[in-house]
Amino acid sequence: MNPTVNVENKLFFNRYVVDAGRPHITVKPHATPSAQLRALVYMCPAGCYGETEAATIEIIPDGCLECGTCRIVTAGTGEVEWHYPRGGFGILYKFG
Template structure:
């Protein structure tokens, strides 16, 4: 494991299966995006480039940093909100 993976492993994430806090608004826009910066800039690796050129999003493990909504400034194709109370990242301090 790399250092970042070791650190992320210490955190826990409570999944809100009924209401993901991040969604891709239009998958076709992501498929046409020439940079797909979200696939390399998300520190938790929630976005991945698929073989067909589409972008897949897995919100489990999201650090709630907001990088994806900032990096997608050209298309504004990310719907992002804070998770409901009790869900999301649970950081381990110490």
Template sequence: MIHELSLDARLGLDKYEIDEEQSHIHIEHALCPACELKPCLTVCPAAVYVMADGVVVARYENCVECGTCQIACDTGGNGAITWNPPRGGFGIVYRYG
């Protein structure tokens, strides 16, 4: 019998090469307080963005590199997020499907 894996189980199979020297995500924190919708908190499929002490922070080591955060921030937020692909050799390695 074939069992379909949940999203969390599939993401758990992925491998991350963490770049501890340089994040590929930059947040311009001066723009965030005026953002009413804060779409970054809801659109990211890996829940990279969270509120911590009233400030949006990125847990970039969880990023699945889809770029949704920058699109959502540019169109529904204040344009505070700059997302770039990680440096060569770093980032996610998909192992499912």
């Protein structure tokens, strides 16, 4: 029997301190997202990216794992503004 890993169950152990009104990642205003930006809806391991009804991409960084995937994937497009959260905010890894 192969062991299975449920990512959602693992993420449940993390805690996140929201810096209200000061998101550490933002998506620049756009009419049509690049393929890279659109791909983040599927690539972000925390599910922070979503597609709006207007077919643009939005981010709600609450729960961000600070993995940097979105920063690297959109490095050539400049559509994502990425910073680490301020001290005392962001992800708290509880169990590894």
